[in-house]
Amino acid sequence: MPEYKLQKFRGGYAICLYEDGKRISRRQLESGDAAGAAAEFSRIVADASRPIDPDVRTIWDAYRADREGRRIALNMKWSAKSILAFFGDRKPDEITTKLCRDYVAKRRQDLRGSPEQQERWRNAGKPVASWTGVKDGTIRTEMNQLRAALLWAEKSKIILKAPAIEMPSAPSPRERHLTKHEFERLLNASETPHLRLYLLLAISTAGRNAALLELTWDRIDFERGLVFLGERNVLRPQKGRATVPMTNALRAALANAHAHRRTDRVIEWAGEPVRSVRTSLSKAAKRAGIIGVTPHVFRHSAAVWMAEAGHRMQEIAAFLGHSDDQITQRVYARFSPSHLRGAASALEIGGPRLAR
Template identity: 90%
Template sequence: MPEYKLQKFRGGYAICLYEGGKRISRRQLESGDAAGAAAEFSRIVADASRPVDPNIRTIWEAYRAEKEGRRIALNMKWSAKPILAYFGDRKPEEITGKLCGGYVAKRRQDLRGSPEQQERWRKAGKPVASWTGVKDGTIRTEMNQLRAALLWAEKSKIIAKAPAIVMPSAPSPRERHLTRHEFERLLDASETPHLRLYLLLAISTAGRNAALLELTWDRIDFERGLVFLGERNVLRPRKGRATVPMTNALRAALANAYAHRRTDRVIEWAGEPVRSVRTALSKAAKRAGILGVTPHVFRHSAACWLAEAGRPMREIAAFLGHADDAITQRVYAKLSPQYLRTAAGSLEICMRPSLVIRATD
């Protein structure tokens, strides 16, 4: 197998290619210093190692390897089966709007749910016909991951141009959010300490489900009363990973949990990090008689409560970890008591007797 080596040459540096222990080529590098030559050497080797005329499967796996350790890599593990079964052996230039439409149509007819979920449905006697029809939101997620992989391949110069990925329209945003009374009922119906702590964290920080479950004690700052949902001391935190102050109720709950901790994770149960709260949450919601409760509903509910309290959109955006308040305005502004009130005042007219509606005899 060919091997690249960085060697000194004519007062500078060269990249040499060896095969079978014999040098078969040598090329002088532009950089004359060691650090610059090392960087140039790495770029050349990386370019030479890129696949020639790769198919979608190769690009997908390379992008997933690039994102190893991040949540998207895990999500792509589940999306890989349908995406690669349909697109895997094709080249990027073969992807057209018609081909994307075929994928959408096929997924809308596929069985939905994980194998574990399907087994639960089977045991519950749910007809197989009702399992069909993957939702458009799921299809968009899969195709967005494909688009991200292709754009990465273009940026990395693995392919010349990423094709357009035509996908279903985004579903309407979910309007469901909990009232304060509903949240209190849910909290009272939670039987395990880890779920109660999760609920307080979720509603008090507006954090994403993944951020809450990945939260470690080194990101809880009791001295300053802060919760770092992302890594501490980073200038550009991951999407939705804000740093927020503790409420009094959350501080008390965290202090109690910290005193009894057995792992480095904030949300733990029986000495093990909690991977999912869906089962415990579903049972608590059933006991409380509340419908439509998912882990995401708490983030949405927290934002709604802030908007209903009249907090400025920039504050809500900061709490949610949004880069700017454009999306915050679009989703939550209508819940604010000040929403369009000034504009409505500009349309006011003077009252007059003719505008008063009187009951007829």
Template identity: 45%
Template structure:
């Protein structure tokens, strides 16, 4: 997993796993151990989504150990059911208000970039000016020199407002990174985003919500699931359909019409 964002998350999940699983032989782990972990974490107030991730990382490491013949066979890891994706999203009016409420230039630009491209937070923070094509009005979210596998990084066109914002930002750029502060790359806008969200009475806003909102708007405008999947960088249109088809005004419409009496 070297070089992938999940490495940072795994450092935190190991803190939750180490006391129970650390002293154990890998192939001695049982379903009962998994259930004991689940019960203890729930009693500690931890949500099932977090527990699902923790045990998923344990499973990932055990399967790796099996592939590299460090253990004969990876034991079965039981996890709680993965919760449904969070449904909260911004309306376009709320997104406009959020941009206006962002009083720091790089936070405002990051919001515009993420809602204008549907980019994931990491992709937006790592975007460099050499991948912003002003002549063709295209943005390449995937770094062609990065050999690590990255989720959801497509090449997408920019709308007029985003084009103007990026063009203005480029004039004062002090680093290769599009989202910068004082000439240095910005790795997180969570603090500034939260402040802007609180100003418009949406304290729940997050970088992921910006991407999710963009996808919802695309579906609401009636674009096909295949087009939306390509725009978001989804490998499988089934993922897009499962989450966003219900927002489309045409979804199941013909079936409903067939039931008219």
């Protein structure tokens, strides 16, 4: 814990701040006598120790600034409209379970889609009643960002304690995955180089969408044939960001893209980093006649393909960047040809008597 001390300094007095036994700052006091310096010291310590008592808007903005350059900072820009309109002027200790439930109920009644999308729905004659109802997955994302900001404020000693944030249950995992034939059709229907490279990266590394779009060339190791989806040389693995070997097809595509690069980002277009592939991906999927294609589908598909090929769940978990293989077992074990095979053998009934 930081500790303030009153010390003599240059013929007068100074207030010094120590942390872990080391002095980290020192400031000359205006009072030159002991009594005046002691009173001034007490006032400064009292002011420094007084809780800042920020509202949620202040914490949200500070957390976004702290995460500048990361994907979450951009995502929080879009969530801010709904979160701050409801929670922004409140203090953290005013957030209760009831307030969280009120927010969830309100969002479930809010209009969905951007203004542009709503205009398209209106022009298409889609009833306004069908626009209502923000999905629980979206609401959960917004409230997770609020929780992350408040926990950061607690850790940074901006607030004493982050409140508990109740949110909707996590939606059931998506079942959709592509077959290899579907993926090849999608790849052939991709008209732009950046989307083709994105698709090969996605299926070959099983990386998350954000990790792929943030990938820089300094994390492509051609010599060892490795792709570092997270930061290189970090001791603690980043969630869902593994280091994986290149496939032959990916190596060839990366080598070609590297030769023509114009930025430090692997996925670029017209000399600019690509922020989203949703539009180009949607068009390619439509041309290929494939439905249900989202950026996350490729990570899911890659894991299914590995499971179908009989690879161990521990190996698949490592490839996906899971901290343990429990979630991998729960989602992907059923795709493995060896799953429950040993247990099923104990139920075998055949034999001479049944044959007669």
